[in-house]
Amino acid sequence: MDTTLRDGEQTSGVSFSASEKLTIAQLLLTEVQVDRIEIASARVSEGEFEAVKKITEWANNNGFIGRVEVLTFVDGETSVNWMLEAGAKVMNLLTKGSLNHLTHQLKKTPEQHFEEVGAVIALALKNGIDTNVYLEDWSNGMRNSKEYVLQYLDFLVTQPVKRILLPDTLGVLIPEEAFNYVKELVDRYPGIHFDFHAHNDYDLGTANVLEAVKAGAHGLHLTVNGMGERAGNAPLASAIAVLNDYVKNVTTSVKEQSLYKVSKLVENFSGFMIPANKPVVGENVFTQTAGIHADGDKKNNLYYNDLMPERFGRQRKYALGKTSGKANIENNLNELGIQLSDADLKKVTQRIIELGDRKEVVTQADLPYIISDVLDSYSAVEENVTVENYVLTHSKDLRPSVTLRIKIDGEVFEEHAQGDGQYDAFMNALKKVYADKKICLPQLTDYAVRIPPGGKSDALCETIITWSKEGKEFKTRGLDSDQTVSAIIATQKMLNII
Numbered sequence: 001m002d003t004t005l006r007d008g009e010q011t012s013g014v015s016f017s018a019s020e021k022l023t024i025a026q027l028l029l030t031e032v033q034v035d036r037i038e039i040a041s042a043r044v045s046e047g048e049f050e051a052v053k054k055i056t057e058w059a060n061n062n063g064f065i066g067r068v069e070v071l072t073f074v075d076g077e078t079s080v081n082w083m084l085e086a087g088a089k090v091m092n093l094l095t096k097g098s099l100n101h102l103t104h105q106l107k108k109t110p111e112q113h114f115e116e117v118g119a120v121i122a123l124a125l126k127n128g129i130d131t132n133v134y135l136e137d138w139s140n141g142m143r144n145s146k147e148y149v150l151q152y153l154d155f156l157v158t159q160p161v162k163r164i165l166l167p168d169t170l171g172v173l174i175p176e177e178a179f180n181y182v183k184e185l186v187d188r189y190p191g192i193h194f195d196f197h198a199h200n201d202y203d204l205g206t207a208n209v210l211e212a213v214k215a216g217a218h219g220l221h222l223t224v225n226g227m228g229e230r231a232g233n234a235p236l237a238s239a240i241a242v243l244n245d246y247v248k249n250v251t252t253s254v255k256e257q258s259l260y261k262v263s264k265l266v267e268n269f270s271g272f273m274i275p276a277n278k279p280v281v282g283e284n285v286f287t288q289t290a291g292i293h294a295d296g297d298k299k300n301n302l303y304y305n306d307l308m309p310e311r312f313g314r315q316r317k318y319a320l321g322k323t324s325g326k327a328n329i330e331n332n333l334n335e336l337g338i339q340l341s342d343a344d345l346k347k348v349t350q351r352i353i354e355l356g357d358r359k360e361v362v363t364q365a366d367l368p369y370i371i372s373d374v375l376d377s378y379s380a381v382e383e384n385v386t387v388e389n390y391v392l393t394h395s396k397d398l399r400p401s402v403t404l405r406i407k408i409d410g411e412v413f414e415e416h417a418q419g420d421g422q423y424d425a426f427m428n429a430l431k432k433v434y435a436d437k438k439i440c441l442p443q444l445t446d447y448a449v450r451i452p453p454g455g456k457s458d459a460l461c462e463t464i465i466t467w468s469k470e471g472k473e474f475k476t477r478g479l480d481s482d483q484t485v486s487a488i489i490a491t492q493k494m495l496n497i498i
């Protein structure tokens with residue numbers, strides 16, 4: 001059962017509109033094919049009522065109504081009436097699963113509580129509503145008031161209840177306990193359907209879900225992207241993957257291929273961003289970064305595990321950066337349909353490592369730029385002119401200025417100049433140096449700046465400058481993360497060509 005629209009929406013700061021809830025509900029039931037969805041708590045608000053109505057209307061017309069659930073309260077007729085008006089047919093009745101909560105929150109005795117719960121279940125049944133029962137704080141109940149929990153369950157199994165829902169409300173269980181507590185109840189009440197509901201406070205949600213299933217739980221409560229109150233719930237995608245891979249004789253209806261799609265949809269609607277390292281659905285989880293891993297993928301799939309990206313409609317990627325080796329880069333070049341000689345591949349690899357060392361993110365879209373920069377005909381030119389140091393200033397209401405130190409044929413020159421922009425100031429300082437040497441610099445006729453497409457790269461900016469001297473035109477190219485620096489690199493190349 002997916003509870004993204006009820007417990008998931010209890011993520012602090014998240015609120016879905018009625019239309020968003022409907023879209024997510026439709027995707028979950030028709031494409032992801034979860035068995036059931038819990039879409040709201042009763043009584044919460046007018047907006048929530050509208051959302052439930054929208055979903056129940058759609059579900060009614062499309063045969064899903066028995067799979068749409070709403071959390072309700074032990075409140076006499078109130079929740080049941082709310083359900084009836086909203087057109088919902090299955091209620092998940094929130095009751096007390098620990099003596100502590102019963103005594104201190106509802107301030108009732110077990111006998112009073114059982115009687116009130118029984119009355120709500122009977123009323124629901126009379127109105128054509130099925131009931132599942134939550135035992136709130138059940139995990140602490142098993143630890144601290146087991147006698148009460150068992151007494152309550154002895155009562156519930158006599159009631160017209162479809163499923164009993166066992167929440168680890170505060171996310172306190174460790175896997176061994178999750179297994180033992182679920183097993184104890186499954187053994188004691190054969191034929192009764194138990195759902196297990198994990199929270200992630202110790203980051204053990206998925207581990208607890210796995211143990212609960214091994215212990216015989218019949219259903220699970222999960223949320224897309226692990227959304228939920230505090231540290232969230234057990235994430236749908238991770239739970240499904242691990243169940244499919246590690247629990248024999250248990251099947252789920254969920255389609256792995258659609259998990260990424262629903263994750264992205266929920267991320268968009270909720271504004272709750274998926275961490276890049278979130279298993280199965282995070283941006284980076286199918287990216288090999290280390291060169292050794294990329295190499296091993298080519299050699300008998302040495303780094304294979306069962307979590308292949310294609311299962312989830314995703315693709316293996318090879319990151320580019322300082323830990324890239326030839327294999328990472330080759331994989332990216334293959335995807336772009338580019339072939340390089342071994343020597344050129346080495347030069348390109350070296351350049352990517354240098355960029356990575358400066359903590360710059362290099363993307364696949366950067367590769368063609370890096371290749372043309374590293375391999376253009378300039379690489380054969382002997383460099384006799386090097387821009388050694390410079391200070392560029394940029395300030396409000398003052399002209400940009402540059403102090404420049406440049407080495408020409410082993411001799412060092414220093415100049416200062418102002419300009420209309422930083423690059424203009426740089427060129428003015430340069431012209432002063434060359435004027436002293438009675439050398440006329442080529443004229444700049446065009447200045448073009450490009451960044452790799454996609455907008456994901458923070459590594460590169462390419463400046464291509466067209467120069468004209470004695471009627472002849474030529475271009476030089478500079479590549480750097482900083483635009484002015486890339487123009488200075490292109491200019492230094494010009495100085496070595498003339």
Ligand SMILES: CC(=O)SCCNC(=O)CCNC(=O)[C@H](O)C(C)(C)COP(=O)(O)OP(=O)(O)OC[C@H]1O[C@@H](n2cnc3c(N)ncnc32)[C@H](O)[C@@H]1OP(=O)(O)O
Nearest residue numbers: 007041043044071073074075094095096105106136167169
């Ligand atoms: C496991 C979970 O995550 S449970 C999540 C349950 N869902 C929600 O809480 C949804 C959001 N909640 C709300 O919108 C509101 O709290 C409402 C509409 C449910 C109730 O609002 P209010 O009437 O203003 O009450 P308030 O929120 O202050 O307090 C909760 C009341 O519910 C009572 N209560 C607690 N559990 C239950 C229960 N299972 N059944 C009935 N009443 C309950 C409390 O004792 C308290 O009653 P009191 O004021 O008489 O002491």
